[in-house]
Structure formats: C-alpha cells, structure tokens
Amino acid sequence: MNINSKRIIILICGAIVFGIAAIIISGCPHDWIDGIWNVWSEPTCQVPKTCVICGATEGGVLPHDWKDSSCKNPTPCSMCGTLDGLELTHEWQADGSKVCVYCGIDLRPSDERFIENLEASLEKRWELMGENPWYGIQTAEEWNAIFDTEIALLEEFSEAHFENADLGKHAKKYIGILLKAKEELGTLAFEEWLQKYYDSFRHEQNSALYEMSLLCEISVSEENAEKYSELIESGKKIVSISELIDGFRYHNLGSYAGNYAYDGIFENTTDYDFTYFICSVEFYDKDGELITTKKFTFYNWEPGEKITRRFTLTDSSSGERVVSIKWE
Ligand SMILES: [Zn+2]
Ligand SMILES: [Zn+2]
Ligand SMILES: [Zn+2]
Incomplete structure (x- = not known):
C-alpha cells in the first residue's frame, strides 16, 4: 500500500468518524x-413516511x-x-326497498321489517296450533313452542328505532307481553298460569295487535284471514272495554260514623251487549295502602246504559284500580 492509499483510507475513516459524530x-x-440520496420510505396505509436511517x-x-x-x-x-x-x-x-339484490342485506326501517316478521310470527303460530282453538293447546310445551317461535322473530325489535313512534310503542308492548307470558309460564304451574294469566295475556296481545292494525296494513295468508280477523275483533273489543273502565267514576258522598259513602258511576260506552260484566276494583288510601277490594256485577248491560252503585269504605280512598274483569 503506497502512501496515497493510506492517506485516502485515513481521510475516509475520518469522514466516517466525523459523520457519526455529527449524527x-x-x-x-x-x-x-x-438532497443527495432518497432516505425516506414511501408511506402506506400501515406506516407513514419513515427515515430508513x-x-x-x-x-x-x-x-x-x-x-x-x-x-x-x-x-x-x-x-x-384488508x-x-x-x-x-x-x-x-327495483321498487326502492333497501334490500340488496346481491347480498340480501336488509336496511329497511324497523317499521317495515317488524310488520313483515309480525305477519310471519302469526302464520307460524297458526301453523303450530293447527286446527286447535286457543283453549285446545293443553300443555306448557306447546305454548312454549309457540312463544319461542314468535319471540325469535320479534325480539330483535324490542330496542329498535321506529319511524312511526306510535307503531314502535305498540310493537314494543306486544313483544313485552310475549316475553312476560313466557316468563310466567316458566315460573308457574301450567294450570295456574292458564287460570291466572292466560286471559289477560291474550287480551293484551290482541289489543296491541288491533292498535297496530290501525296504523299499518298487516297482511296474512288467505287461509288464515278469518283467524286474523277474530284476533282483531277481540282486540277491538278489549280496547273499547278498557276505555269503558277508564270512564268509571267514584263520587265521595261524605262520611257517617267512620264510614265513607260513595257512588260508583258505570257507563257502558262500548257497542257491545254484555250478558254479564264483573269487575273487581281495589281502593287505596293516601299512603297507597290497599283499603279493600269491591266487586261490581252488571247483568244484561246494554250500550249507553249508565248504572249507579252505592257503597261504603272505612277510609276515604284517594285512588282505585280495576284489577280484573270478566264478561260474556
Ligand atoms: Zn390498506
Ligand atoms: Zn433519519
Ligand atoms: Zn349488497
């Protein structure tokens, strides 16, 4: 190695040492x-522009x-x-419904999808019931199967947002009734459930169905059209009976020797003739404690007929609630 090569090597080493020191x-x-060499990598969707040194x-x-x-x-x-x-x-x-023709995704509003599932749930119910009337369903297993099928189709809507708020209200009520009926069926003996809750469940469910039928069209198959109109008719009757109950009035007539006299005013505001109509009313004091339960019975009660019944309470009530009704 000659002297020039040595100098060059020393110079290069010096430059490297200087460069490292500078860094x-x-x-x-x-x-x-x-400015001399490109030391930056290209950015990607994973890493930003990066200095390779x-x-x-x-x-x-x-x-x-x-x-x-x-x-x-x-x-x-x-x-x-990715x-x-x-x-x-x-x-x-093609009709503008937000259902994708390729992947089937369904982005229609809850309202539309709920009604479609409601229709399907009714058809399923009738399929499971066969030709049996409701009272022909004699076991808890059969009722559970019916509830499960309906709940599976409807439960997803219990928290859904509905464009029609009224429909949403009745839809959620309808689902709630189903869930409650199933829950009670699971905790009570079947006979007890049937006696205590079956009627009220069916009545509440049919009236919610009737309320929804006023807000939008519910279509069922032709073979089940009659069964559907029976439900709607029953629901309509229940709604007018609950309006009748809301119209009951109780007038305090004053007290004598610790007894408070009342006039209960009952008017048949429905279009229905009742052979009999029995209702139990609970009376509460101002602390919300139950004072007593009174039973009122009306025979051959015609539309528009107003009946006054006098009764006494041991406390002046501040509230009352109809707890059960039976009619024919
Ligand atoms: Zn990417
Ligand atoms: Zn760098
Ligand atoms: Zn798609």
Whole structure:
C-alpha cells in the first residue's frame, strides 16, 4: 500500500468518524442527506413516511386503497390486503326497498321489517296450533313452542328505532307481553298460569295487535284471514272495554260514623251487549295502602246504559284500580 492509499483510507475513516459524530451530536441528517440520496420510505396505509436511517416518521398513514366497494365484488386494499372497514355499496331492489339484490342485506326501517316478521310470527303460530282453538293447546310445551317461535322473530325489535313512534310503542308492548307470558309460564304451574294469566295475556296481545292494525296494513295468508280477523275483533273489543273502565267514576258522598259513602258511576260506552260484566276494583288510601277490594256485577248491560252503585269504605280512598274483569 503506497502512501496515497493510506492517506485516502485515513481521510475516509475520518469522514466516517466525523459523520457519526455529527449524527450523534445533531441527530439524523436525513434532511440534508435526502438532497443527495432518497432516505425516506414511501408511506402506506400501515406506516407513514419513515427515515430508513433513524426510523423517524413524517405525516400520517395513507387511507386504504379499495378500487371496488360493491358488495358483489369488493377488492381488498392494494397495500395491505384488508377488506376490514370497507363501506360496501349495495344494489337496492327495483321498487326502492333497501334490500340488496346481491347480498340480501336488509336496511329497511324497523317499521317495515317488524310488520313483515309480525305477519310471519302469526302464520307460524297458526301453523303450530293447527286446527286447535286457543283453549285446545293443553300443555306448557306447546305454548312454549309457540312463544319461542314468535319471540325469535320479534325480539330483535324490542330496542329498535321506529319511524312511526306510535307503531314502535305498540310493537314494543306486544313483544313485552310475549316475553312476560313466557316468563310466567316458566315460573308457574301450567294450570295456574292458564287460570291466572292466560286471559289477560291474550287480551293484551290482541289489543296491541288491533292498535297496530290501525296504523299499518298487516297482511296474512288467505287461509288464515278469518283467524286474523277474530284476533282483531277481540282486540277491538278489549280496547273499547278498557276505555269503558277508564270512564268509571267514584263520587265521595261524605262520611257517617267512620264510614265513607260513595257512588260508583258505570257507563257502558262500548257497542257491545254484555250478558254479564264483573269487575273487581281495589281502593287505596293516601299512603297507597290497599283499603279493600269491591266487586261490581252488571247483568244484561246494554250500550249507553249508565248504572249507579252505592257503597261504603272505612277510609276515604284517594285512588282505585280495576284489577280484573270478566264478561260474556
Ligand atoms: Zn433519519
Ligand atoms: Zn390498506
Ligand atoms: Zn349488497
């Protein structure tokens, strides 16, 4: 090795030492080196622009690169290969319903989807009941099977947002009635459930169904049309009976020797003739304690007929509640 080569090597080593010293003292010289060599990597959707010497980054990551976002043939990101986070575009049905013709996704409002499932749940119920009337269903297993089928179709709507708030209210009530009936069936002996709750469950359910039928069209198959109108008729009757009950009035006539006399005014505001109508009314004092339960019975009660019944209480009541009714 001649003297010139040695000098060059010493010079290069010196330059390297100087360069390293410069990097240690002043940090990475990527800014000025970049003027000569490209020391920055290209940014991707995963990593930002990065200095290949020191790993410093600049700017953020790029958005994913998806060429086709249709649900029919979505393309993964050209950089990272993911489909996660891609907002798919769909092809809606010709009638404008937000049901995709390719993937079947259903983005219709809850209102529409609920009614469709309600119709399906009624058809399922009638399928399970066969030709039996409701009182022909004699076991808890059969009732459970009916409830489970209906609940499976409807439960998802119990927290849903409905565009028609009234429909949403009745729909949620309807679902709540079903869930409660099933729960009670699970905790009581079947005979007890049948006696105590079956009528009120059926009445509440039919009246909620009737209220919904006033708000939107509920279509059932032709073979079940008659069964459907029976439910609606029953619901309509229950709604008018509950309006009749809301109309009951109790007038305090004053007290004598610790007894308070009352006139109960009962008017048949419905369009129905009742052979008999029996209702039990609970009376409460101002602390909400039950004073007593009175039973009122009306025979051959005609539409529009107003009946006054006098009775006494040992305390002046501040509230009352009809707890059970029976009629024929
Ligand atoms: Zn750097
Ligand atoms: Zn990506
Ligand atoms: Zn689609």
